[in-house]
Amino acid sequence: MNEEVRPPTPAEFAKVVFDVLRRGWTQKASARAADRTLCHPISSRACAFCVEGAISRAEFELAIIIAKRFDCLQSHMLDFEAFRESPPDLPMQAAIRAVRQEWANLTGAGCLVAWNDDPQRTQEEVLKMAWEVVGSLQGQCSREVMLDPAGIADEAAGLLRQGWCSEGVFSQGADGTPIRRPRDPDAVAWSCTAAVIEATCRAHVRAASLCAEAERLTRRGIKTNPAIAASSNACRLAISQAFREVVGDVFQPKLGLESPITMSDWNDEICSGGEEAAQLMERIAAAIRSGREGTG
Numbered sequence: 001m002n003e004e005v006r007p008p009t010p011a012e013f014a015k016v017v018f019d020v021l022r023r024g025w026t027q028k029a030s031a032r033a034a035d036r037t038l039c040h041p042i043s044s045r046a047c048a049f050c051v052e053g054a055i056s057r058a059e060f061e062l063a064i065i066i067a068k069r070f071d072c073l074q075s076h077m078l079d080f081e082a083f084r085e086s087p088p089d090l091p092m093q094a095a096i097r098a099v100r101q102e103w104a105n106l107t108g109a110g111c112l113v114a115w116n117d118d119p120q121r122t123q124e125e126v127l128k129m130a131w132e133v134v135g136s137l138q139g140q141c142s143r144e145v146m147l148d149p150a151g152i153a154d155e156a157a158g159l160l161r162q163g164w165c166s167e168g169v170f171s172q173g174a175d176g177t178p179i180r181r182p183r184d185p186d187a188v189a190w191s192c193t194a195a196v197i198e199a200t201c202r203a204h205v206r207a208a209s210l211c212a213e214a215e216r217l218t219r220r221g222i223k224t225n226p227a228i229a230a231s232s233n234a235c236r237l238a239i240s241q242a243f244r245e246v247v248g249d250v251f252q253p254k255l256g257l258e259s260p261i262t263m264s265d266w267n268d269e270i271c272s273g274g275e276e277a278a279q280l281m282e283r284i285a286a287a288i289r290s291g292r293e294g295t296g
Contacts, residue, residue, distance in 0.1 A: 007092055007094065007095060008092060009095060009137075009138075010094075010095045010099055010102070010137045011134055011137040011138035012095070013059075013062065013096065014095075014102070014130070014134040014138075016061060016062055017054045017099060017133075018127070018130040018133075018134055019058075019151055020049055020058055021049060021051070021054045021123075021126060021127055022127065022151050022154045022155040022158065022199075023048070023154045023157060023282075024047045024048030024049065024157070024158040024161060025048055025050070025123040025158070026053075027121065029053070030049070030052060030053035030056065031048065031049045031053040031057070032046070032047070033046065033047060034047050034275050034278070041060070042056060042060040047157075047158075047161065047278070050113065050116045051113075051116045051130075052116070055096060055099065055100070059096065062092060099137070100112065102133050102136055102137055103115075103133050105136075106129060106133060107129060123158075127155075127206060128206050147200070147203050147232070149234075149238035149242070150286075151285075152196065152199045152200055152203060152235055152239065153196070153199075153239055153281045153284045153285035154282065154285045155199035155202070155203070156192070156195035156198070156199040156281045157278040157279075157281035157282050157285070159195040159199060160195050160274045160278040161274055161278045162188065163188045163189025163190065163274060164189055164190065164191070164271075164274030164277050165191055165194075166191060167191040167192070167193060167264040168268070169191070170190075170193075171194045171198070172190075173188060182198045183201050183202065189274075191267050192264075192271070192280070195277075195281070196236060200235055204232070238288055239284055242287040242288045242291070243280075243284055245291075246280065246283045247261060247266060247280075266280070
């Protein structure tokens with residue numbers, strides 16, 4: 001292998017685990033597909049992961065990234081079954097052990113599977129702990145890293161797979177009651193725009209709690225804090241730009257619109273359900289990452 005290949009640091013590996021869990025979280029399984037059936041964490045069908053499944057997925061994704069970067073990608077690495085039988089010789093075990101150990105240190109859990117599958121566990125709690133692991137391993141927690149637009153889009157995709165609704169109600173409760181504010185514990189379904197706002201608010205709250213800020217953020221706090229408002233707006237702008245890039249203008253004449261289609265238009269006039277909305281968000285996340293690599 002190329003001598004320049006550097007294994008990921010524990011903090012870098014932990015950040016990828018966090019990103020994987022943002023896409024979707026599950027219990028009683030390493031990973032699940034969009035239809036909630038069981039699948040392997042490195043399968044192309046996987047869209048929700050337990051903590052251990054996210055670690056396996058992170059190892060797979062980092063292996064592909066490193067191999068492409070150093071031009072040592074082998075064809076079998078893109079075949080999921082072959083990858084499971086013969087993973088590439090990339091030195092990531094030290095980072096994986098460090099992430100597992102730090103997770104155990106912070107939670108006091110002897111088994112990550114049991115901790116993940118606790119009936120009282122929530123995805124928000126898992127994501128908060130995942131980010132604590134990142135911060136502990138790198139020595140600090142950055143709001144800017146937490147508010148990565150691609151990560152926000154991934155997290156929005158996970159929300160939309162949980163439940164989807166029209167833009168007119170923002171989000172919905174289990175009984176169909178309209179909910180017009182983010183971070184409402186009763187919300188079980190979101191529009192595309194609402195999912196982006198919800199994911200952004202959740203990221204801010206996680207960042208705030210890990211940066212030892214005075215109070216847990218409320219909706220008003222997010223709107224009135226200039227620094228928070230600026231980073232939220234920048235994140236949503238990046239997602240809106242990527243949305244236009246992904247969707248293009250193909251729907252504009254179809255809907256009789258004089259201006260480019262908005263995410264709200266797409267959600268209410270084009271989208272057929274939560275899975276299609278989630279896939280759009282995943283394409284938006286990929287477009288943001290692709291643009292970043294192209295300008296990097």
